[in-house]
Amino acid sequence: MSNASEAAIPEPIARKLDAEFGSWPGVLADWAAANPDGDMLIDETKRLGWGEGWALVERIAAALQRDGLVRGQAVAILGTSGVDYALVYLAAIRAGGCAAPLTTSAAPKQLAAMMADSGAAHLFVERAKWAELQESGVDLPSLSVVMLDEGKGDLPALGDWMAEEGAIAEPVSPHVGDPFNIIYSSGTTGAPKGIVHAHLMRWRQAAGGFKSIYGTESRTLCSTPLYSNTTLAVFLPTLLWGGCAYIMGKFDAARWGEIAEAERITHTMLVPVQYQRLMAQPGFDDHDLSSLQYKFCTSAPFSADLKAGVLRRMPGALTEIYGLTEGGVVCMLHAHKFPDKLHTVGQPLPNHQLIVIDEEGNRLGAGEKGEMVGRSPTMMSGYRNRPDATSAMEWRDEAGELWLRTGDIGVIDEDGFVQIVGRAKDMIISGGFNIYPADLEDALMAVDEVADAAVVGMPSEKWGETPVGFVTLKSGSERDGAAIRDQVNAGLGKTQRLSEVLVLNELPRSHIGKVLKTELRAMIPERAG
Template sequence: MSGDPSALLDQPFGSFSALVSAWGECNGDQPALYDGQTTLSWRDTADRVERIAARLQADGLQRGQAVAILGTSSVNYALVYMAAIRAGGCAAPLTTSASPDQLRGMAADSGAIHLFIDRAKLTELGDFKLPISGQIVLDEELDAFMAAPGTKAAAFEPDDKDPFNIIYSSGTTGIPKGIVHSHGMRWRQVTFRAAQNYGQSSRALLSTPLYSNTTLVTFLPTMFSGGYVSIMGKFDAQKWLERAQAERITHTMLVPVQYRRLMQFPQFDDYDLSSLRYKFCTSAPFPADLKAEVLARMPGGLVEYYGMTEGGVSCILMAHEHPDKLHTVGQPAPGHGLKVIDENLNEVAPGVAGELVGRSNVMMLGYKNQPEKTREGYWTDPTDGSIWQRMGDVGRIDAEGFVELVGRTKDVIISGGFNIFPIDLETELAKDDRVVEAAVVGIPSDQWGETPVGFVVLKPGVGEDALDDIRAVANSRLGKTQRVSALYAIDEMPRSHIGKLLKTDLREIAQAK
C-alpha cells in the first residue's frame, strides 16, 4: 500500500497480515526483529511470514486451525506465530514449563497438525512423543520448511470471530485450559494500546516468553505499529541492562520479580536508560514500594495493567501520574465495566471487598473444547442478563474508582470463621527492614480450620534467629484473627516462568514443615 500503514490501525477492524505486509514495504531495510543472534529487516520479516504461511496452507492448514509452537522465544518463534495468523490459522504457543503429560494434553487439545519445536526442547523430551504428526525443528529446519523466496500465501480476510491465538493457562495441576482469543478482540486491544503508547519509532525489549499473554501485551502493538522488537530467550539483569542501553530501548514489559532483580543489581545506576519512554508490568502483584523505587530510578512512564488472559475488565495504573495510588492497580480502561460481588453472587456496596467481575469488548471466545468451564467462569447480572467474567480476585473500589486488590479468591484463608486476606499479612511482614519479600498461605488446622503461615526472603546478613521477632512485630500490628502462626525463611520464592508466585508450592512446604 502507499502512504503510512499506521492509518490502518485507525479502522474499527482490519487485517494484521495486511499490516505486516504494508510495514514490510514501508520500512524495507529497517530492523524488525532481533534475538541476540539473528536480525531481520522488515522486508525479510514480511517475506518470511508469507513463505511460512504459504507452506502451512499447502500442507492443508484449515481456517482457524491451530499451529503449535514449543521452545524458547526467538526470531523464528515470532515468525511462525505471525505466519500461523497470516495463513488463516491461529497460533498455539505451548508452555515450556509444563510437564510432558500436560504438553501431550495441550497438543491434543489444540488440534494442530504442525508443531514447531526447538532443538533444546526436543532433546529435553527425549523419547517422549507429542501427538502432532508434522514436527519441524524451529532453529534448524524452518528455512527448508518455508516456500520458495517470493512466494505469497493465498488471501485470508479475517472475521471478527476468527481465532487469533490459543493461550494455555498456567495451571499448576491438570491440563491447562486453552483460552481462545479472536481477531476482533486482539484488534481492539492492539489498536487501543498502539494509540496510547506505541508507534513506528518504538523499540521494545521483551524478556518474558512468547507463550505468555504478558509478552503479547507489548509484542503485538510494537510489531503492528511498525516498530522494532528485541527478544531475550531468558531474563538476566545485566544482559537486560546491556541490551536496553545498546539498543536504545523505548518500551519494555517486565514482571515484578524482574523489576526487583534490576533494582537489586549492584551496577544498575551505571547504565544509560534515558531512551526509555514507557515501562509496563502485569501478571503478578506489584508492591507499592517497588513501584516507587522503579519510578525514582528508571526513566519514562510506568504503566501497570491488571486483567486476566480470559478478558473481562482491564485496569490501568499510570503510576507516574498517580504516585498516591501505587497500592492500587488503577482504574478500569475506557469502555470496561467492573463490579464487586459477595459469596452469594450479589453486588456489594462501594468500598466493600468482594469478588471482582468484569466486562469489556476484549473477552475470550471461551476455553477450547471446554464449554462447561467457560460457563463456570461467568457471572450473569440479574438486573439485565449481561455476562461478566469472574476475575478470580478479591478487591475493593475506592471513591475515585481505583481498584485495590486484596487477594485471590482461592487464596482467602478462613480461620475460625473469619476471612483473612493474605495481602494484609504480607504487607506487614514486608514492612520489616530485614525482609526482602513475604508471602502468606493458609494450611489446615484442627483448631481453626485454616491458619496463616508466612514465608520471607531475608536480606543478606540477616539470620533465621530473627524470624520470631519479625513475626512478633508484624502480629503486633495485625488484628487478633489475622496473626501469622508460623514464619519460615526461604532463599527464593517459587515462581512460574512469568513471575507468578506459586502458592501451591508454598502450601506443600508449609504442610511438610
C-alpha cells in the same frame, strides 16, 4: 508525556488502524512495503528488517498452506523465544490459522495434552525440548514436526522446510470471530486450559488500545516468554504500529541494561521480580536509559514501594496493567501521574466496567471487599473444548449481561481506583473469619530484614485453616522465622495471627513472576497446627 515514536504513519496504514476491525497480516504486509529496511525483529543472534522478516513469514505461511493447514487451525510452537519463534507465530496467523505457543515449563504430559487439545497438525520445536519429550516416553498426537533451531534426523530445520524464496501464501481475509491465538494457562494444578482470543479482540487491544503509545520508531524489549500474554501485550502492538521488537530468550538483569542502552529501547514490559532484579544489579544506574518512554508491568503484585523505586530510578512513564488473559476488565495505573495511588492497580479503561460482588452475587459499594467481575469489548471467545470451565468463569447481572469473574478479591475506592486484596481461592477462613493473605504479606514486608514474603493457608484441626508465612531475607540478615512471626503478630488482630513463618532462600515463582503458592503449601503439609 510526549511520544518520540510518533513518526509520520503513511495515510493508507493510518486509515486501516483507525478502523473498527482490520487484517493483521494486511497491515504487517503494508509495513514491510513501506519500511523494508527498518528493524522488525531482533534477538541475540539475528536482526531482520521489515522486508526480509515479512518475506520469511510469507514463506512459512505458504508452507503451512502447502501442508494442508485449514482456516482457524492451530499451529503449536514450543521453545525458547527468539526471532524464528516470532516468525512462526506471525506465519500461523498469515496462513489463516492461529498461533498456539506452548508453555516450556509445563511437564511433557501436560504439553502432550495441550497439543491434542489445540488440534494442531504442526509442531515447531527446538531441539532440547524435543529431546525432553522423546525421553519422557509420553504419547504425542500425530504432528508434523519442524525444528526451530536445527534439523534432527528426518525432522527438517525451519529454513529447509519453509517454501522457496519469494513464495507468497494464498490470501486469507480474517473474520472477526476467527481464532488469533490460543494461550494455555500455567497448568500448575492439573490440565492447562486453552484461552482462545479472536481476531477482533486482538485488533481492539492493539489498534485501539495503544493508539499514540506505539509508532514506527518504537523499539520494544520483550523479556518474558512469547507464550505468555504478558509478552504479547507489548509484542503485538509494537508490530501492528510498525515498530521493532527485541526478544530476549532468557531474562538476565545485566544483559537487559546493556541491550536497553545499546538498542535505544523505548518500550518494555517487565514483571515485578524483574524490576527488583534490575535495580539490585550492580551498575544498573550507570546505564543510559534516556530513550525509555513507556515501562509496563503486569501479572503479579507490584508493591507501592517498588513502583516508587522504579519511578525514581528509571526514566519514562510507568504503567501497571491489571487484567486477565481471558480478557474482561482491564485497569491501568499511570504511576507517574498518580503517586498517591501506588497501592492500587488504577482505574478501568474507557468502555471497561468493574464491580465488586459478595458471595451471593450482590453488588457492593465503594470501600467494600468482594470478588471483582468485569466486562469490556475485549473478552475471550472461551476456553477451548471446556464449556464447563467457560461457564464457571461467567457471571450475569440482573439484565442478563455477561461479565467475567476475575477470581480476585478487591475494593474500589471513592475515586474509582482498584486495590487488589488477594485471590478468592487463596483466602484463608480461620475459625470462621476471612483472612486475606495480602494483608499479612504487607505486614511481613514491613519488617526491615524481610526481602520478599508470601502467606498461604494450611489445614488446622483447631481452626480449619491457619496462615503460614514464607519469607526471604535481605543480605546479611540472620533473623529466624519465629522472631519475625512474633514481631508481626504483635501488630495483628487475634484472628489474623500467623502460626508459623519459614525462611527460604527464594520463593518459587512462575515464568512471569507469580509466587507458586501450591508449591509453598506442599512444603509443610504436616506442620500447621
